[in-house]
Amino acid sequence: SQQGEEDPQALSIQEGENATMNCSYKTSINNLQWYRQNSGRGLVHLILIRSNEREKHSGRLRVTLDTSKKSSSLLITASRAADTASYFCATPDSWGKLQFGAGTQVVVTP
């Protein structure tokens, strides 16, 4: 069963715009992770935010975590065509195994 669910399922934007996607999860966590998957490739880790953190930045990425609402958001600022990919949130279950959502497919057009 999926722990995290991303919203929206798909997002289409133009280069230079910001892209925001959300993740909701069901049970208490000690961290939440975001991954990117380019078409035909494996997943690549983007960022990890711990349960005691509210916001984290990495380059053009900004992640927020609201443990009271059991939700997280990933913001990509000033998007580029190379940001076209699927984005997944993942949370560890009670044994530490990561569970992934179905992902948000982002298309950035030049």
Add this chain to the structure above:
Amino acid sequence: DAEITQSPRHKITETGRQVTLACHQTWNHNNMFWYRQDLGHGLRLIHYSYGVQDTNKGEVSDGYSVSRSNTEDLPLTLESAASSQTSVYFCASAGGALGTGELFFGEGSRLTVL
């Protein structure tokens, strides 16, 4: 550089045949995982291992088996391939305490069962 590699990258087989997908990592990670990815389901955990001689079932383990004879390898075997096992399979590894750090993924193995 350390890496995780999967082979074959593409495989077509027939129903009922045994298939083995290889996964090899040079990170020296204790934790290794096999996921399958299907449209609408995201990634689902098949089997995982915390170290040599340790294997555990994930949420979709029926019809699959793994073995861990060394740190580097976790081969996934489909004992008798079924059309429902047509999917993209990803191997991943992680170091440290489980769930506290990132997973490193292979590039995937696309399996088609006819």
